[in-house]
Amino acid sequence: MQRTYHCEPLQAADAQALAELFAAAKAPCHCRWWDFHGDKNEWLDRCYNRPEVNRGELLQAVEERALPGIVARHAPGEAIVGWLRLSPAAQIPKLYEQRLYRGLPCFQGERAGVMTLGCFLVHPGERRQGVARALLTHGVSYARQHQGTALEAFPRRDEAVGPEALWTGPFDLLSEFGFEVVNDFGPYPVMRLRL
Numbered sequence: 001m002q003r004t005y006h007c008e009p010l011q012a013a014d015a016q017a018l019a020e021l022f023a024a025a026k027a028p029c030h031c032r033w034w035d036f037h038g039d040k041n042e043w044l045d046r047c048y049n050r051p052e053v054n055r056g057e058l059l060q061a062v063e064e065r066a067l068p069g070i071v072a073r074h075a076p077g078e079a080i081v082g083w084l085r086l087s088p089a090a091q092i093p094k095l096y097e098q099r100l101y102r103g104l105p106c107f108q109g110e111r112a113g114v115m116t117l118g119c120f121l122v123h124p125g126e127r128r129q130g131v132a133r134a135l136l137t138h139g140v141s142y143a144r145q146h147q148g149t150a151l152e153a154f155p156r157r158d159e160a161v162g163p164e165a166l167w168t169g170p171f172d173l174l175s176e177f178g179f180e181v182v183n184d185f186g187p188y189p190v191m192r193l194r195l
Helices: 012-024 040-049 051-063 131-145 163-168 171-176
Strands: 006-009 069-073 080-088 114-122 150-153 180-183 190-194
Touching: 006 131, 012 051, 012 069, 012 080, 040 051, 069 131, 080 131, 114 131, 114 163, 131 150, 131 171, 171 190
Parallel strands: 114 150
Antiparallel strands: 006 069, 069 080, 080 114, 150 190, 180 190
16 A cells, blocks of 8 residues: 655755665765766765765755755655655756767757756655655646746666666656656656646
8 A cells, every 4th residue: 555645845954854865775876966077987986985975965955955856754844755856957967968868859949947857766665655656746746836847857767677776767657647758768768748
């Protein structure tokens, strides 16, 4: 049976609770990849040898309200069990500049109001209980309320994808919500939901 979750936009006061979610999930990235300016080797070095730097940057970004997203809890005030980074596309240029996505025709035209699902993270003890569904439901509603014109997602789509790769969002769940594939490239599709 699916549980129910309380979802709301991330607040400055949530910094420590969000950092605790990343620690519980053993995710050393702390949602800093899209804001990191080094190369992939430097990123891997930081994640495995200095994850506290990522944690510190996460805390600072949340406290400064520079990291937009949605959190899920069992009830208001309880521990955060899920995270969805939901940003205006213009705030995540690194994603769109990656080799797989750079210059794709699906990104041409008017981009005002396009929002990006940049990261899903669910507490290991809450997986397959409806957290991602609750986050996505709230995220779609939030985007509509804030004059979003479309939501874009970059899920993995292959048989071997494991929990660690679902940080981009579950392909089947996105499809169920009406996201359509607008660029089909093997296991790396681009999906869009028009709002």
